[in-house]
Amino acid sequence: MKFTTDKEEKYCILRLEEDKLDATISPQLKAEFVTLHTSGYKNIILDLSRVRYADSSGLSSILTGDRLCKDAGGVFILSSLNDHVLKLIRISQLDTVLNLIPTTEEAVDAVFMYEIENELRNEE
Template structure:
């Protein structure tokens, strides 16, 4: 499986350099998500710009990522989806569940907004309990 990972302070960018996200690649993707999350990364951007095709096992890997990063108050965002992948996500009605943005830049902005909102909510909670 070919991929690259860029770790930043607030998020990790996972770029899948494969044309297919299918049964041969999906288990490795799931395992990387678990590792990245276990290392303390809360937010992940999955850049699928190279991916031209996915199947149910690929969607399953995406859902695993969405669940594990969401469980810890983080954000899981898909970026740069091609038409085929987007169509499959829409047909599966996962577009209502997943965070999907057109570009990595917009995904980064969304993560920073999420972090700011989370900090503000924590401060508000502390003020209420003080």
């Protein structure tokens, strides 16, 4: 699996450098989510700008990342989805569960907003 990671203090951006998110990539992506989780990253942005096709295995790996972030009290965001992948997520009705944000820059802003809201909730 080809990918890049941009690790910051409050979040990590994982950019898939693949055309397909399917059964051949899914196990490796899940393993990378687990690695990031155990390294202390609770906020993950998955940039899917290069992905043109996804299947149910790919959605399963995305749900794994979402669950790991939520369990850690963080947020998991999908950014830069193309029309096919977005359509699959909507057909699967996962658009009500997952955080979908148009661009990676907006996703970074959303992470900071989530962190601020979390801090305010904890102060109450």
